[in-house]
Amino acid sequence: MNIKTLFTGKALALAASFFSLIAALVLLIAPIDALADSKSISLTNVSYDPTRELYEQYNKLFRAYWKKTKGQEVEIHQSHGGSGKQSRSVQEGNEADVVTLALEGDVDKLRKAGLIDPGWVKKLDKNSSPYTSTIVFLVRKGNPKNIKDWDDIAKPGVEVITPDPKSSGGAQWNFLAAWAFSNKRTNGDEAKNKEFVKAIYRNVTVLDSGARGSTITFVENRKGDVLLAWENEAFLVQKEHPGAFEIIVPSLSILAQPSVAVVDTYARKHKTEEVAKAYLQYLYSDEAQRLQGKNFYRPSNPEILKEFKSTFNLNVQLVNIEADFGGWDAATAKFFAEGAIFDQIYKK
Amino acid sequence: MQAKTVERTLIAIGVAFIALMLILPLVTILVYALRQGWEPFMDAITNDYAIKALNLTLLATAITLIVNTGFGLFAAWTITKFRFRGKQVLTTLIDIPFSISPIIAGLVFIMVFGRIGWAYPFLDAWDIKIVFAVPGIVLATIFVTFPFVSRELIPLMQAQGNEEEEAAALMGARWFHIFRKVTFPHIKWGLMYGVILCTARALGEFGAVSVVSGHLRGKTNTLPLHVEILFNEFRLTAAFSVASILVIIAIVILILRNIVEYKLKQEES
Known part of the structure; x- marks a missing residue:
């Protein structure tokens, strides 16, 4: 056998x-997920890196508001990471009801993927940017390398920490701000601008995938002389580590407008359109605007921004993406697409 | 005398290296976790998100164990007790998860089950979510821990050969009877060993799970991912507290492993 x-x-x-x-x-x-969801309404917010603390507080505020107006409990799930990376995960099937990302381009990729209906920018006030920010420098106490402006971080021997523009929204704002500074000085000489940003990126010793990763590298791991950071992130670090760091506001920076939108396809699928829309609209309410100010985001409501004039340097010259770079489509194609300027200068 | 010196030096180097590379980091975790006292530690590990993350990690590990133990037994049985063409290829294929980067493993699932993957239209029609949901995390964990059980069993079963099973078969024993009475007693401790290694790896898996998770707190966040989130939120004490749960589980596993190893040696002699 x-x-x-x-x-x-x-x-x-x-x-x-x-x-x-x-x-x-x-x-x-x-289907366990689906079952759990049907009991109370559930909302997923896929966001970028530095907004962790903001949305933790905002979600509490919104839940109370929704309970009061609609009598319904809403459970909010948060996810944070580099803005580009987060946009990618939503495209690949991470079913966010709303996205609150670092830049319009990352939200618009979802429109191109067919997940967000066209015309989303105009659906909410201020081009769907409830709060803005800008890019500043964070240096160690006493500013040992005497960093004052963008040309100081292009000098040899200065170690710069910034995330990767390929995966981080904040990093793209950093890059564009540096470019704008050079562009103003050279009166639009592209070759010289390239040289200038190349000198800065030659000084970059750690290129993390998101803004928070860079902050941890600079603050906790003590790498580098200067961190190119969101203004809100720089203030947050000062709050966490009082006295250990200084914020340097350069002579010129960029108006960074993070964008929010309902992800229509997923919201329709989850039947959360109403709560998703309310969630984003409520970001413009006075309470929410003040909360953003307290978390060091510049409220888009000018009246409320004034209440925070002792916090923010409102005199810094800010270029903006529409007027100075011709919008995100043009900026992405010129600087961050495959083989575009960032790739060219970073190669060597 | 000379040999004694060499021996001592080698032992000293070994101990110093292990202390520096393994013991010190582990102790650091515990020290950091308890730096601010007992209360913040308890707060961190009884936090709602931490408990949900722990549950998810345990669920994924439990399913992974069932699947991989079953598969490991089948694979080892097939490979050692039968002769067929392509056996070498099969053995190599089982080892793929060992040589592949966990990131690739995660991406593979995205490319198959994600919105741009070929299986998506079917899944969407049935409203089944694989990636960025619990099943994806389970699949990724299964993938990376796939070979542990069979890797342990194959050499063991190969060394034993088929004679005893054939004898039992000739005497008219049914196959399940053969497995229970003849094969299983031999591989019992080897199987345990494989299961323990598999558990340890499944509990700590980060890379592949990170790719397919979507990082939704309280929903698709495993314990290792939760540690990363806490760390990124400047909550170092909480991060280390939660990490210490993983360390404690790991130590328990280590002790179990040693017991099993001891039994295995006894059996062999």
């Missing part, structure tokens, strides 16, 4: 039943 013939039939049957068991298991746990 051959052992092979003896075993094959039943072993095969057992193997088959085993694998169908796996399939059943996977199918069983798949």
